[in-house]
Amino acid sequence: MASVSSPLGTVRKIVVTTLPVQDHVLPPEPPAPRRLARRATGADRVFELGARTVGATVLVVTGGIGAFLAWQSVPTLQRYGWSFFTESAWQPEADVLGIGAVLVGTVSVAGVAMAFAFPLALLTALYISEYAPPSIKPTLVSLVDLMAAIPSIIYGMWGYFLVMPHAAAFSLWLHQHLGWIPIFAVDADPDAAVWDQSRYIGSAFCAGIAVAMMVLPMSCAVMRQVFSQTPPGEKEAALALGATRWGMIRSVVLPFGRGGIIGGTMLGLGRALGETIAVLLIISPDFVIKPRILEVGTSSVSALIAGRFGDASAAQLSALLTAGFVLFLITLVVNTLAAMIVSRSRSGAGTDA
Amino acid sequence: MSTIRETAPTAPLDPPPTGPAPGTRAPSTYLPQRDLDAPPPVPRASLGKPTAEERFAAVGAWVAALALAWVITQRLLPLGGPAWLLVTWFATGLLLSAVTTSMTGRRVDVVDRVVSGVVTSGALVVGAALVSTVVFVVFRGWEPLLHLNFFVDDMAGVGPRDAFDRGGIGHAILGSVIELGIAIAITLPLGIGTAVFMTEVGGRFAVVVRTIVEAMTALPSIVAGLFIYTVLIVALGFPRSGFAAAMALSVMMLPIIARAADVVLRVVPGGLREASLALGASRWRTVWHVVLPTARPGLATALILGVARGVGETSPVLLTSGAASFFVTDPTDGVMNSLPLYIFTGARSPEPQMIERAFAAATVLLVLVLALFVVARLVARPARASRRTSRRTPRRARGVSEES
Numbered sequence: 001m002a003s004v005s006s007p008l009g010t011v012r013k014i015v016v017t018t019l020p021v022q023d024h025v026l027p028p029e030p031p032a033p034r035r036l037a038r039r040a041t042g043a044d045r046v047f048e049l050g051a052r053t054v055g056a057t058v059l060v061v062t063g064g065i066g067a068f069l070a071w072q073s074v075p076t077l078q079r080y081g082w083s084f085f086t087e088s089a090w091q092p093e094a095d096v097l098g099i100g101a102v103l104v105g106t107v108s109v110a111g112v113a114m115a116f117a118f119p120l121a122l123l124t125a126l127y128i129s130e131y132a133p134p135s136i137k138p139t140l141v142s143l144v145d146l147m148a149a150i151p152s153i154i155y156g157m158w159g160y161f162l163v164m165p166h167a168a169a170f171s172l173w174l175h176q177h178l179g180w181i182p183i184f185a186v187d188a189d190p191d192a193a194v195w196d197q198s199r200y201i202g203s204a205f206c207a208g209i210a211v212a213m214m215v216l217p218m219s220c221a222v223m224r225q226v227f228s229q230t231p232p233g234e235k236e237a238a239l240a241l242g243a244t245r246w247g248m249i250r251s252v253v254l255p256f257g258r259g260g261i262i263g264g265t266m267l268g269l270g271r272a273l274g275e276t277i278a279v280l281l282i283i284s285p286d287f288v289i290k291p292r293i294l295e296v297g298t299s300s301v302s303a304l305i306a307g308r309f310g311d312a313s314a315a316q317l318s319a320l321l322t323a324g325f326v327l328f329l330i331t332l333v334v335n336t337l338a339a340m341i342v343s344r345s346r347s348g349a350g351t352d353a
Numbered sequence: 354m355s356t357i358r359e360t361a362p363t364a365p366l367d368p369p370p371t372g373p374a375p376g377t378r379a380p381s382t383y384l385p386q387r388d389l390d391a392p393p394p395v396p397r398a399s400l401g402k403p404t405a406e407e408r409f410a411a412v413g414a415w416v417a418a419l420a421l422a423w424v425i426t427q428r429l430l431p432l433g434g435p436a437w438l439l440v441t442w443f444a445t446g447l448l449l450s451a452v453t454t455s456m457t458g459r460r461v462d463v464v465d466r467v468v469s470g471v472v473t474s475g476a477l478v479v480g481a482a483l484v485s486t487v488v489f490v491v492f493r494g495w496e497p498l499l500h501l502n503f504f505v506d507d508m509a510g511v512g513p514r515d516a517f518d519r520g521g522i523g524h525a526i527l528g529s530v531i532e533l534g535i536a537i538a539i540t541l542p543l544g545i546g547t548a549v550f551m552t553e554v555g556g557r558f559a560v561v562v563r564t565i566v567e568a569m570t571a572l573p574s575i576v577a578g579l580f581i582y583t584v585l586i587v588a589l590g591f592p593r594s595g596f597a598a599a600m601a602l603s604v605m606m607l608p609i610i611a612r613a614a615d616v617v618l619r620v621v622p623g624g625l626r627e628a629s630l631a632l633g634a635s636r637w638r639t640v641w642h643v644v645l646p647t648a649r650p651g652l653a654t655a656l657i658l659g660v661a662r663g664v665g666e667t668s669p670v671l672l673t674s675g676a677a678s679f680f681v682t683d684p685t686d687g688v689m690n691s692l693p694l695y696i697f698t699g700a701r702s703p704e705p706q707m708i709e710r711a712f713a714a715a716t717v718l719l720v721l722v723l724a725l726f727v728v729a730r731l732v733a734r735p736a737r738a739s740r741r742t743s744r745r746t747p748r749r750a751r752g753v754s755e756e757s
Contacts, residue, residue, distance in 0.1 A: 047637035051554045054546030055562045061543075062569040062608055065580050072583070123475025131472055142730065147483050149658065149722050151665020153693050154715050157700050158486045161493070161708075166436070213482060220479075244465035274573025276668040277693075281700060302575040302668065309582060309672055317583055324576035335571040 066328070073322035076315075084322070088289045090304065092316045099301065099323050101287045105204060106300040106327070108293050109279055110272040112208025117216040117272075118265050124216075125223035125264075129230075130249055141224070148217035156278030159210025164282065167209055168200040171294040175200075186295045202284035204298040210278040215268035222267055222342065226260025227253055263342030270334040274327060276302035301327040410453045411466070418446035443474055490719060494712030503713060509679035513704040522714045524680045525695040528595060531684050532674070532691055533664055535599035540607045541656060548614035552621075553640050563615065569608040577605040578669030586673065595684035598674035598691065602663045610659040617651030618644065650733045657729035661722050667693035692718050 077084060080097060087098020128140045176190045188199040230253050238248040254261075279300050285307060286297025301323050312320060403411070422441035426432045432441070447470050454466040496517060497503045503521040511520030547566065551559045581601040585591045621644050629639040645652070675688030676698055692714055699711025 041635070043637045044635045047635075047640070048554055051546060051550035052558070054543060055550035055554075055559065058543055058547040058607065058611060059562045059565055061604070063565045065569065065572065065577070065604065066565075068580065068584070069576070120475055120479050123472050124479045127472045127476035131469060131476075143480075143483065146723065146726050149661045149665075149726050150486070151667070151693060151718060151722065153665060153667045153696050153700075154486065154490060154719060157696070157712070157715060158489060160700065162485065162489050170436075213486070216479065244461050246465040246468040247461060249468075270571060274571075274575070276573070276575040277671075277697065281697070302573060305575050305579055306668060306671060309579060314587075317587065321579060321583060324573070324579050327573055328571065328576050331573060332568055332571040336568070339567070 069321055069325040069328060072318050073325045076319045076322040079315075080319075084319075085326075088287055090287050090308070092313070092319075097316075097319050099304070099326065101289045102299045102301050102304045102323065103326075104289050104291065105283075105298040106273055106302075108204040108291065108298065109207050109211060109275075109283075109300055110269055112205050112293055113211035113215055113272040114265065114269055116209060116212035117219060117268055120212075121216050121219035121223060121264065121268070122261060124220045125227055126249065126253075128220075128224050129227040130245065130253065144217050144220050144224070147213075148221060152214050152275060153277050153281075155210050155213045156281040158213070159206065159278060160281050163209055164201055164206045165197075167206045168197050171200040171203065171205055175294055183291055183293050185292050187292070188295075199296050200294060202282060202296045202298075204283070204293040207279045207282040207298070207300075208293070210282060211272050211275050214275060214278065215272045218271055219264040219268035222264030223257065223260050226257040226264070226342070230256045259341050259344060263338040266334050266338035266341065270331045270338065273334065274302060274331050275300075276306055279303045280306050410457075411450065414450040414453045415442075415446045418442055418449045421445045421449070446470060487719065490712055490715050494709060494714070494716045497710050497713035498716060503710075504717075507679045511678075513702060513707045515706070517706075517710075520710075522692070522695055522710070522717065524677065525690045525692045525714065526717070527680060527682070528674075528677075528689045528691040529664060529693075531682070532595050532599045532602060532670070532689070533660060535596065535684060536602040536606055536663060537656070537660065539599070539603040540610050540659070544607055544610035544659075545614050545652060547611040548618050549640060549644075551615050552618040553636065553644065566608050566611050566615075570612055572605070572608070574605050574666050575668040575672070577601055578672035580604065581669070582672045592687055593673060593675035594687055595674055595681065595689035595691075598670045598689065599684060601669035601673045602666065605666060605669055606659050606663045609662060610655055613655030613659065614648075614652055617648050617655055620651075621647050653732040654729045657725050657732070661725045661729075664725070665693055665718060665722060667697050670694050671697065692721075 076097075080087070084098050085103070086100045087096060088101035089096045089098065090102075091097070124144070128137060128144070132140055171186070172190065172195055174184050175186045175188075178184045179186070179190055186199055188196050234252045234256075235248055238252050239245075243251065280303045283299065283303060284297045285299050285303065287299060288297070290298060305320050305324055308316070309320060419442050422438055422445050425445070426437045426441050447467050450466050450470055451463050454463045458466075500517050500521075502518060504526070505523045506519070506521030507524035508520045508522075509524075547562065551563050551566075578601045581597055581604060585597050585600060586593060591597055625643050625647060626639055629643045630636070634642070670691050670693055674691060674694065676694055677688040677690045681687065681689045696711045696714045696718065699707045699714065702708060702711075
């Protein structure tokens with residue numbers, strides 16, 4: 001700096017701030033953006049490849065099951081055609097096979113289960129999200145989750161040893177008073193002096209109660225979760241306008257949670273359709289298309305598989321796989337619909353507090 | 354309502370305070386005149402707790418309903434038995450609470466009270482069902498549980514009518530542990546790896562994988578068992594063994610764990626990933642040091658709940674493992690028992706002793722599931738800040754000293 005000669009140097013010594021000379025700092029050419037590498041390097045490439053491999057493996061394994069089931073059911077469907085779905089008997093020795101009866105049985109067990117589980121799950125979810133004191137709310141949520149984790153065999157034993165005698169007595173009462181409705185009819189004398197309990201046990205009704213205990217916590221958890229996402233601003237607005245608690249629930253919580261109610265119920269239905277052990281433990285197997293849910297003897301697809309796999313020849317095994325494939329398709333459709341309804345209700349809510 | 358209707362016609366009779374100026378119309382708004390003597394139209398809803406009177410009315414209605422139900426069912430009508438008492442109690446309780454509410458409130462209040470009675474009763478029914486399940490299972494299986502040999506012995510050479518001081522379910526517990534161990538060893542890396550692939554790598558292929566995995570969660574467990582039975586035992590000629598049962602459990606648990614882990618990884622904040630990448634970390638390091646540690650409690654919960662589902666699942670095991678009555682430690686060796694299978698065979702047995710043993714085994718299974726569940730809750734609980742710093746600090750100090 002001192003070497004720079006100033007024209008004012010002779011007048012007075014003044015400290016002058018000088019601008020730095022720019023010539024050395026400036027790059028010879030205008031700046032260009034740095035190159036960004038999108039390509040993965042080294043470990044990243046290994047990571048991506050590894051993750052892709054794992055994903056492909058799981059895809060092959062899980063998709064392979066579906067493909068295998070579909071492939072195995074081709075010969076059976078070719079052999080029996082549509083009668084496979086309408087024939088009720090399962091007599092491999094007479095070459096008569098069909099899942100008509102077990103499909104009806106599956107649907108009636110699941111129907112009874114949902115008739116019990118839906119109202120109870122809805123009421124419990126409403127109680128937990130709206131009525132319960134805040135101090136015990138987390139405990140109740142954990143209890144419902146714990147209920148969902150209890151193995152189905154335990155509910156089966158509960159249903160078989162504890163509930164079935166009472167359910168049979170209730171069946172008799174239903175038969176006596178509502179027997180004119182076809183589904184409550186039983187092939188027995190309702191007013192007999194000594195009632196024939198063996199006509200009322202082991203029915204789709206008894207099995208449905210045990211299955212209801214299994215699907216109830218699942219539906220309840222979904223419903224409660226959707227209810228708890230209700231915008232608090234809207235709830236407070238309803239209360240501020242003078243609504244009672246039920247008025248607030250009816251005008252805000254239930255409309256907001258409609259998707260969750262439907263979706264949770266259908267998720268439970270999907271589980272109820274595929275339930276095996278509780279049904280197998282309770283029912284007396286019977287291969288008749290029987291819409292009378294109170295009467296002894298029914299069957300379901302899963303109980304059919306569990307009962308007949310052991311002594312099955314190759315052709316029968318293929319028929320059992322076909323039955324399993326049909327069951328899988330039904331639960332898949334139900335679950336997919338449920339997932340669509342639940343996700344649409346959340347994203348399409350269009351409300352903000 | 355009525356008071357409003359009464360005051361409404363009187364309002365136009367009040368002259369406005371200032372007379373209308375000539376040529377202008379009378380003002381159409383009036384200051385409302387408050388009648389200090391009139392009762393308030395409706396009792397004000399209180400924001401705090403219910404008053405003592407309200408609580409007394411609510412509780413008293415149900416107590417009175419119980420007495421009324423007892424009189425009706427036990428004295429007036431031929432409806433013996435506790436079931437009718439409960440049903441009548443419920444009906445009269447709703448009726449009486451409606452009556453007591455209608456003495457002070459409006460129609461909406463009555464509906465509100467009745468609905469709250471229905472909702473609370475529904476929740477109580479579910480709670481009673483849960484309690485009755487647990488109590489019934491423990492009560493019926495209490496006697497075998499008092500003998501220590503029940504937990505450590507096997508059933509080799511024990512007849513179905515032998516006393517409870519012989520035989521036990523040690524072999525079933527061991528079998529369950531071995532089968533679940535193999536199943537976890539298979540499903541944990543595959544499930545979490547798939548979830549990492551679906552969330553961190555992405556792309557069109559990941560969408561396909563996610564669709565298939567979500568579809569396969571609908572697979573009924575019995576069909577999973579039948580698949581393994583057909584492929585592994587019938588087609589490939591493996592014997593019925595613990596390994597086959599573990600494979601069936603894996604097939605059932607894999608989509609469940611993969612989907613749950615996917616959900617957990619998706620809620621890891623994107624800002625954390627971007628911060629790590631912006632600091633120059635590679636994607637692999639971002640996943641390993643940022644995403645997975647952040648999601649660790651959720652992943653543990655997903656795994657534990659998947660295990661709790663697998664430990665109680667009977668149908669795949671029923672088809673694939675066969676039932677041994679003695680200790681089997683080699684999963685490829687041959688038939689192997691497990692807890693759910695032991696319970697199932699015991700419950701179907703005609704011998705009351707075997708049924709009691711089954712209930713005792715069910716109690717053990719119940720305690721096992723409960724323990725897993727509590728562990729899952731503890732793991733999922735957010736760690737407290739003080740503990741985290743005390744745990745992290747020594748490691749960081751060591752790392753610094755190693756670097757310098």
